[in-house]
Amino acid sequence: MEMSKRVAFVAVALSWFVSVPAVAQDGLWDEARRLFQPIPLAPPAIKGIESTPSRVELGKMLYFDPRLSESHTISCNSCHIVGLGGVDVLENSIGHRWQRGARNVPTVLNAVFNTAQFWDGRATDLEEQAGGRLVDHSAMGSTREHVVEQIKGVSGYLGRFREAFPGQDDPIRFENVQNLIALFEATLITPDAPFDRWLRGQENAMTREERDGLEVFIRKGCANCHNGINVGGGMYAPFGVVEQPGAELLPPTDKGRFEVTKTATDEYVFKVPTLRNVVLTPPYFHSGKAWDLRQAVAVMGTAQLGASLSAAEVDKIVAFLHSLSGRQPEITYPFLPPSGPETPRPRP
């Protein structure tokens, strides 16, 4: 080895040694690094749809525009409020003509990291989820055709669609609307939670109590389902693996993923929800019946793990869950182009 190469080698080796964080000595950190990944600092790419600044900005406009709904009063942000943990803090959302949604609204924050969307995973991605709500009679109540008509009826949108899709003759299409909303939603990530900073090696980012809580979370088996980048969102599980909770929390009429797959083993199976920002998103469970995070944790212990968690264990897990709140997205309210005589009339 030449002298210069030797020096370089020693320097690299030394820098590696120096950069190994103190937490690496800790078995918990190694285990956590195998089970979880930090939220990336930059929004992830969406498969098959190129993200550009003009697309993300237009997607944001559509996300906030109530004129995509039949009544012109409900936008994506009505239920997935960007300033409120990406949810509406209701048991179930209020949609078109005050109809109630069937399940508690999942957060839009970090939803891009889930393997599928909705509690039953019936949408494979954000695009499909957004499109589904637009045309759901109890949500935004429109149709694919009418969404397009309404956007075409707001003259200020055409130029922006042309800019976002320069090659297309007729860019105001339902598929583009779905994709634009998804591109904006993919930017709604919350990096830099204490847990993320700790995972990245910043030892004092989590308190002692939060780390103790993480240890209980792993030892008791919570992390068997709640793992990965979203601490959940990556698999399905029956609600009541060990013991079914009462009908209040698990209404017998909602059979979850069974309604998608029609497979008997999918009865009362739901997507494992993300625990990212979970302290911001009560009430809990698909039924939205648990308002107290401590109660939700205790129920999970009994129903999913067959473990009656002590009050101290619940407290520790809740402390850990607090460390999952990341930097909330900073959103400038978009300026929406005005309606005009040519805009289809709202149909409340």
Add this chain to the structure above:
Amino acid sequence: MEMSKRVAFVAVALSWFVSVPAVAQDGLWDEARRLFQPIPLAPPAIKGIESTPSRVELGKMLYFDPRLSESHTISCNSCHIVGLGGVDVLENSIGHRWQRGARNVPTVLNAVFNTAQFWDGRATDLEEQAGGRLVDHSAMGSTREHVVEQIKGVSGYLGRFREAFPGQDDPIRFENVQNLIALFEATLITPDAPFDRWLRGQENAMTREERDGLEVFIRKGCANCHNGINVGGGMYAPFGVVEQPGAELLPPTDKGRFEVTKTATDEYVFKVPTLRNVVLTPPYFHSGKAWDLRQAVAVMGTAQLGASLSAAEVDKIVAFLHSLSGRQPEITYPFLPPSGPETPRPRP
């Protein structure tokens, strides 16, 4: 006069001469300066309520928080959308349990410059307007007591109220809520419209057509009512001074200010609305039945002035109205503190 004073005098006189804009030569500019005032660049003070950054920020949070409503789904911004000209572009708003508002929603933008609030002027200021909507059964559907209970039930608010009202033992009070919302709303002004820049002496800020429109606007008498800083918002007038429009535009059941004053001469009297940002705020009139600004202008000619405006005159006035769109407020979506087990449940 001492020499130094003489020099100063000449300098001031010269600078005055040099700064007299070219438009000042124009009689239209002199007339316009007597009739109208530009929107100030900084938000105006509100009588009796000191504005501080922490108050404005907290007022913004309350403005966007749907948990002030009985159902936890309707915020001030649901009907006064900051990104949509301060309105909801509906004939009449949709409120608590999908009830319809009685009249078209007036814009919140520049509302601080109106002499009174609501179409019938029944609220003297922004504070009273905000409080009125919170407790209106068809708007946000709450009560003074319950609004306070709900805010107290969101634990993250207390510290912010203490910071905003440092001298108060129990700062979460309905009056403070009203005042905070009003302080935020007072920041929702739209300065620097072409008309404002022209009024300030920037000759080419308005196009020739816009200035011609202003001239028609003044000559035909529109400015008799639509004047001042808000080009309206400063007085009351009967809808149909000269000729009552049809029942579609002026429903006989809504007697306007008469319902406030019970004075016979106030039948079908309404506050003259601001024309600031009017191209952003269809549909028009208290009934919200006119979607086309050209139609609205033509109806005003017949009903208020007894003048059948030619198509060319309508076009010119509409061109002038375009010059009234100012710089829209740039609002960062506030981060709202989460609900918890102690938060009063939504009552949809």
